[in-house]
Amino acid sequence: MTPRLFIEVARRSFRRSSTYRLATASALFTNTVFGFLRASVLLFLANGGDLRGMSESDLVTFAFLSQGFIAVVGIFNSGPLTLGTAIKSGDVVIDLYRPAGLQQWYLAQWVGDAGFQVLARGVLPLLAGALVYELTWPDLLILPTFALSLVLASLLGFALRFLVALSGFWVFDVRGVDAIVTLISGLFAGLVLPLNLFPPALEDVARGLPFSGMIQLPIEIFLGTRSGLETVWALVFQMGWLAALLAVGFGLLRVATRRLVVQGG
Amino acid sequence: MADVRGGLRAAGYLAAAQVRSDWQYRSAFLLAFAVQAIVALANVVAILIVLELTPSLGGWSRGQVLLAYSLVGLTFGLADALFSALEDTGEMTRTGDMDRVLLRPVGSIAQIVGRNFQLRRIGKLVPPIVAFVWAVPRVDIDWGLWTVGYLMVTVVSATAIFAGLWVVSGAVGFVAVGVRRFSHSITYGGQQASEYPLHLYPRWVRLVYGWVVPLAFVAYLPVIVLTAAPNPLGIPRWLGYCAPLVALALCGAARLAWGAGTRRYQSTGR
Secondary structure, eight states: OOHHHHHHHHHHHHHHHHHOHHHHHHHHHHHHHHHHHHHHHHHHTTTTSOOTTOOHHHHHHHHHHHHHHHHHHTSSOOTTOOHHHHHHHSTHHHHHTSSSOHHHHHHHHHHHHHHHHIIIIISHHHHHHHHHSOOOOOOGGGHHHHHHHHHHHHHHHHHHHHHHHHGGGTSSOHHHHHHHHHHHHHHHHTSSSOGGGSOHHHHHHHHHSGGGGTTHHHHHHHHTOSOHHHHHHHHHHHHHHHHHHHHHHHHHHHHHHHHOOOOOO | OHHHHHHHHHHHHHHHHHHHHHHHSHHHHHHHHHHHHHHTHHHHHHHHHHHHHOSOBTTBOHHHHHHHHHHHHHHHHHHHHHHGGGGGHHHHHHHTHHHHHHHSSSOHHHHHHHHTOOGGGGGGGHHHHHHHHHHGGGSOOOOSHHHHHHHHHHHHHHHHHHHHHHHHHHHHHHHSTTOHHHHHTTHHHHHHHTTSOGGGSOHHHIIIIIIISOGGGTTHHHHHHHHOOOOTTOOOGGGGGOHHHHHHHHHHHHHHHHHHHHHHOOOOOO
């Protein structure tokens, strides 16, 4: 796939996502409401509970910022990655005879959509939270690093969802796989609660899994709770898992397409 | 009344057909059931972690918090399994499916509920039931015929309250296609909000998710009535007996909203 084609596909995906205004607004509203609900639950802990080294404003910021990540990293659904349904319906054939790699084709759409979601649903929950609570704001110098980490988080989400979709070549119904991955990624990315609050053994497990790179690590960079070296490590961790998951996806796709039999018609 | 009976019968037929077809693929069905049970674990895991970190959740014991969770999980799970298909009115309007539903001489709610019935969703009830069994010996309940009756009435009323919320979301979907996620702040948001003692929340949450959306009647008040849990807001105890009335009122309003929605329905002509 040429860079030019990639950009054109991404641009059109951005435009397509931006046409569903009412759906976007209602999702944004719900993301924000959940930000408030989650912030209140985290603040229950401030009353004599163990905050595990986070300040109250860190916790609240975590709640609102992570709500903004949902659409960008694709925690609850695969967004423009409709490969799963395409496999089930057989439309994947059309994807396969496009003059572009199937993985890159969907990646380009994902990137365009994520770009739109950052603008539409990424920032406003945080600003709404700032109207009510005192939040932790980052050092301006760290913002480029945070942006890079956010991009890696979104790509990690793609790599993961791509694997979920590919499972459709082997299992009859991907909805079960999808539901389990949604649960696991929500829990271990830090969307349900920040990983800092997990029991230590579970936290260690969670920090080794790729999901932590989807929400927890970028937010820690934003909050400034990681030192310089730890920040570098977070980025390396994200890149490592990203490369691994993309490679597995690429390999599985080759295996799958080699054994794919399509009935003509 | 004959109308209601006909609707129930139709929903029953359709649901039974769904169950029979699910049962043809037994292993897939059991797997899907297990998936539902596992996915529903997320909520209780979060509550357990929070309980681990704080000595006391607003004066409520672990048993009381988990009893409240189990009531919410059970009744929300039941309502979700039976009625959540109703929220897809927007999508059904878009695809033209709603035309077919409205043309048939059976109630539209009964049809949608019946044909979307999936027994596997009952898997969601497993974690709340386990939590209930765990919590009951750890709270002080004065067991008797009366308590059992109260619990049963509470479960039915609370399920009806959540069901009413799904019907209202569906009704909203008739008016504006694409607002499905907006309703999630009431349905799923309501589930999330009612899992913790109401008095811990800021005022506006208590107002919205306790009384405007009357979820205080689902778990908060019943746990206070059953276990004499601390009640720092000083809510009168008799309100804890009003769940059936609230459920009736909400379901009546939901029915009216659904009717108004179907009257305003405009086919997309597909």
